[in-house]
Amino acid sequence: AQSVTQLGSHVSVSEGALVLLRCNYSSSVPPYLFWYVQYPNQGLQLLLKYTTGATLVKGINGFEAEFKKSETSFHLTKPSAHMSDAAEYFCAVSDRGTGGFKTIFGAGTRLFVKA
């Protein structure tokens, strides 16, 4: 069965500092991995995804994530935080099971950016 663990429900960084949001997953088959961002009272916006191929994937707004199979991780990073990055971030895993594709979301990490 799939599962997603996001370490840290809250992360606080200073503007300009490195952003690191951690995600570990479990999946019985090669997974598709996603990071989404959610602003208050809004739906989810896809930041980036890993499907196959290059393990370092770049997304929108300067974010990137690296798929590490040996560590079952898909951590999200951004070199320099901006105030507008403050939001809720969800890691998600999706694979094809007997019931078809299903996506499981992590609990979310709220990112705070301090001026």
Add this chain to the structure above:
Amino acid sequence: GAVVSQHPSWVICKSGTSVKIECRSLDFQATTMFWYRQFPKQSLMLMATSNEGSKATYEQGVEKDKFLINHASLTLSTLTVTSAHPEDSSFYICSARPAGGVYNEQFFGPGTRLTVL
């Protein structure tokens, strides 16, 4: 491209009434749509998977008679919360997977805030 809309964006209703929420893919066809529920400061919980022209598949613990899902066309799915009660108050989000999509990439609607008094 790949825009999903939801209507209404928020709704307040009295206990015992039914509420319908629409999810539309505006610029693509979606053979599969998903309905999620999100409680404050929590993650998204998948309620059901809706395939066009067939019955929805509900997740364990979700009452199918309570949450009626209809996916009548490739661009529209509806969720009806029947006989709503205060515990049904939540943020409901739909997503749509484009026809022919390979990696289960979903595009999310903006959500509907339901408050049951």
